[in-house]
Amino acid sequence: MFPQFCEGCNIPLIETHRLYCQECIQINIRNTKLGNWKSELTHGYHIDAAYSLLWYGDIVHECVHALKYLGSIIPVGQLVDAVTLPIIDADILVPIPLYHSRQRERGYNQAEVLAMVLSDRLDIPVNSKILYRTQWTSSQTKLDNIQRKENMAKKFMCPVEPPLKVLLVDDVLTTGATADSCAQTLKIAGATWVGVITLATPPLIKG
Numbered sequence: 001m002f003p004q005f006c007e008g009c010n011i012p013l014i015e016t017h018r019l020y021c022q023e024c025i026q027i028n029i030r031n032t033k034l035g036n037w038k039s040e041l042t043h044g045y046h047i048d049a050a051y052s053l054l055w056y057g058d059i060v061h062e063c064v065h066a067l068k069y070l071g072s073i074i075p076v077g078q079l080v081d082a083v084t085l086p087i088i089d090a091d092i093l094v095p096i097p098l099y100h101s102r103q104r105e106r107g108y109n110q111a112e113v114l115a116m117v118l119s120d121r122l123d124i125p126v127n128s129k130i131l132y133r134t135q136w137t138s139s140q141t142k143l144d145n146i147q148r149k150e151n152m153a154k155k156f157m158c159p160v161e162p163p164l165k166v167l168l169v170d171d172v173l174t175t176g177a178t179a180d181s182c183a184q185t186l187k188i189a190g191a192t193w194v195g196v197i198t199l200a201t202p203p204l205i206k207g
Ligand SMILES: [Zn+2]
Pocket: 006, 007, 008, 009, 010, 011, 020, 021, 022, 023, 024, 025
């Protein structure tokens, strides 16, 4: 399933389970250099810090795709290793959970896999057993703004007392709405600081 030649420049790939050679990764990824961009989030009331390593683009898409559909963490690991990670003082990494049915059909949560990659690099343990999705919200488009907010607030539950400083992990961050909802749930449960780190974010659109 994996190519034998780099998808970017066609040179033979010496190491397996890669899509791109290291050089193509280095040339084509764009480091956001955003630092903590919490103030730019449309929804970030409960979030204390937000970090997104890369601008979302073709290479990031392909590497996340490999995580989702080829089941390999190596391409994403290559991306993570190509950037300087921020220094974050958190007790635990918590992947943003998928709906149960979606996880069952895919077999795993890509945020959880990314959390494992980051755990290794940041030296912070992962715990994916403290935050869960509560219900489907697929009919959200039919709701008005207030109903949507109420719906979001009940989207997650934290059945245990979380550590004080929690860093949420997801593959892509856009408005921050989902992460904010997770942060709200974790703070109600006792967390005092909740940040979020994602592999990528689309170029910023204010609104
Ligand atoms: Zn290449």
